[in-house]
Amino acid sequence: MSKKKPVIFDIGWNACINCGACVAICPQEAGFISPFDTIAVDRPCDIACLLCEDICPVRTITHREAVMVPTAAALLAL
Amino acid sequence: MTKFEYDLLIVGSGPAGATVARYAANAGLSVLIVDKKQELGSPIQCSGAVSRHALEEVELPLDEEYILEPIYGFAIYNQVGESTKIDYRKIKGDEYGSGPGKKPLGYVVDRRRFDRYCMTQAERAGAETWLKTEASGYATLPDGRCAVSVKRYNEDIEITCKVLVGADGLMSQVGKWAGLQTHIRITELAGCLQFIVDNVETEGLLEIITGHEWAPGGYAWVFPKGHGYAEIGLGVIPTMTKQPAQWHLDKFIKQSFFKERFANCRILEVQGGGVPLAAPLRTQYADNLVLVGDAARHVNPITGGGIHTALNGGKIAANFLIEHFQNPAATFTAKDLKGYQDAWLAELGDKMWSLYHKKTAVFHHEDIPTRDAYLYETMSDYFDPHSEYKKI
Numbered sequence: 376m377s378k379k380k381p382v383i384f385d386i387g388w389n390a391c392i393n394c395g396a397c398v399a400i401c402p403q404e405a406g407f408i409s410p411f412d413t414i415a416v417d418r419p420c421d422i423a424c425l426l427c428e429d430i431c432p433v434r435t436i437t438h439r440e441a442v443m444v445p446t447a448a449a450l451l452a453l
Numbered sequence: 454m455t456k457f458e459y460d461l462l463i464v465g466s467g468p469a470g471a472t473v474a475r476y477a478a479n480a481g482l483s484v485l486i487v488d489k490k491q492e493l494g495s496p497i498q499c500s501g502a503v504s505r506h507a508l509e510e511v512e513l514p515l516d517e518e519y520i521l522e523p524i525y526g527f528a529i530y531n532q533v534g535e536s537t538k539i540d541y542r543k544i545k546g547d548e549y550g551s552g553p554g555k556k557p558l559g560y561v562v563d564r565r566r567f568d569r570y571c572m573t574q575a576e577r578a579g580a581e582t583w584l585k586t587e588a589s590g591y592a593t594l595p596d597g598r599c600a601v602s603v604k605r606y607n608e609d610i611e612i613t614c615k616v617l618v619g620a621d622g623l624m625s626q627v628g629k630w631a632g633l634q635t636h637i638r639i640t641e642l643a644g645c646l647q648f649i650v651d652n653v654e655t656e657g658l659l660e661i662i663t664g665h666e667w668a669p670g671g672y673a674w675v676f677p678k679g680h681g682y683a684e685i686g687l688g689v690i691p692t693m694t695k696q697p698a699q700w701h702l703d704k705f706i707k708q709s710f711f712k713e714r715f716a717n718c719r720i721l722e723v724q725g726g727g728v729p730l731a732a733p734l735r736t737q738y739a740d741n742l743v744l745v746g747d748a749a750r751h752v753n754p755i756t757g758g759g760i761h762t763a764l765n766g767g768k769i770a771a772n773f774l775i776e777h778f779q780n781p782a783a784t785f786t787a788k789d790l791k792g793y794q795d796a797w798l799a800e801l802g803d804k805m806w807s808l809y810h811k812k813t814a815v816f817h818h819e820d821i822p823t824r825d826a827y828l829y830e831t832m833s834d835y836f837d838p839h840s841e842y843k844k845i
Contacts, residue, residue, distance in 0.1 A: 392725040393496045394498055394645070395624045395726065396642065396645075402636050405590075405626045406626065426639045429691035429692075430691050432697055432699055433725070
């Protein structure tokens with residue numbers, strides 16, 4: 376398991392050329408994709424390998440730390 | 454609810470998927486292709502170079518609908534601009550050229566037109582195509598078939614088929630559904646960027662520029678693009694540079710030995726893509742499922758070329774499936790479909806594996822000048838008329 380903190384990606388759509396390289400390199404499970412054929416930007420990535428940022432030919436992917444809200448299951452376990 | 458049942462459901466109507474569809478439909482199988490795009494081939498993620506042999510091998514008519522410009526050979530450059538030119542108009546002038554009775558070595562095609570053309574040929578052979586249709590998963594059924602969930606113009610539809618063909622490109626999700634090992638290493642995926650430009654002269658050759666200085670881990674290219682246009686691009690391996698492809702392309706245009714040649718270039722289009730310089734997938738089949746084209750990583754690991762390998766791999770998959778379907782008692786488990794991969798390895802894959810080892814040997818050299826020298830030599834050998842790999 377990755378010890379990295381989950382991140383949420385942000386794509387600078389102005390520079391994105393819809394090349395798909397970020398999805399091609401992404402080790403996430405199937406479906407971690409946005410409607411614009413990039414990696415998902417609407418949910419946290421718990422792998423946070425950031426390879427998508429490295430492969431991007433126009434370097435238009437950035438991230439912020441995902442703010443984790445405890446799930447009900449986690450709270451019940453306390 | 455309408456029931457949709459087919460022998461083959463193909464996800465992705467690129468060159469690989471459409472070729473499977475065309476051959477299978479021609480042989481009488483019922484075939485549906487789904488593609489989530491509204492316009493095939495777009496956005497373009499490819500330079501569009503393909504050999505004439507590759508088109509003829511899959512009986513695709515040579516048509517001006519998609520051909521942008523004929524190609525007669527190659528020019529391979531090292532990092533300081535010294536070159537090896539392999540011009541078939543000079544080597545085999547009686548066979549290759551633009552005059553009557555002569556032919557080109559290959560073409561640069563318009564991928565939007567080309568992909569549409571491949572789909573049209575499949576449709577005319579009897580395949581059905583649904584655009585704006587995205588597949589989201591599949592499940593095997595107790596009767597030996599599988600059910601594929603798709604969404605077509607926002608409508609959820611389930612399609613039953615015997616074999617699902619994943620032809621959904623480098624971003625393939627179909628292989629992931631089946632749990633196949635599709636992950637590609639960051640050291641083996643080139644981030645690529647290219648410009649279609651005006652005011653750059655070309656001479657019917659595919660020009661390939663090697664050298665860490667210009668394209669660390671990959672190479673740069675200048676291809677003729679028809680109508681007097683050219684295509685300037687490059688691919689870089691992210692672990693070999695701190696800069697993105699865009700930065701390297703800017704440097705190549707402004708600082709390389711071609712800077713005078715590019716001085717007045719005007720950018721007409723911007724395109725990009727990820728190009729695997731990697732080995733094919735080790736397992737390209739599962740229960741009720743086979744992968745073809747980029748989805749199976751049928752990409753030449755030396756050149757990054759994928760049209761020929763997609764077309765040829767598509768034909769191999771179709772031929773296997775056509776024969777398999779001839780048995781009325783045929784089943785479609787992973788074990789039954791392994792024969793596709795065996796056939797592919799024998800016809801194409803084993804050679805691709807050896808190209809992969811060749812490429813890996815080049816990039817194992819830590820010393821940059823040594824690596825540059827090996828890459829230049831390997832590229833020059835690869836495109837040599839006597840190369841054992843010239844049919845890949």
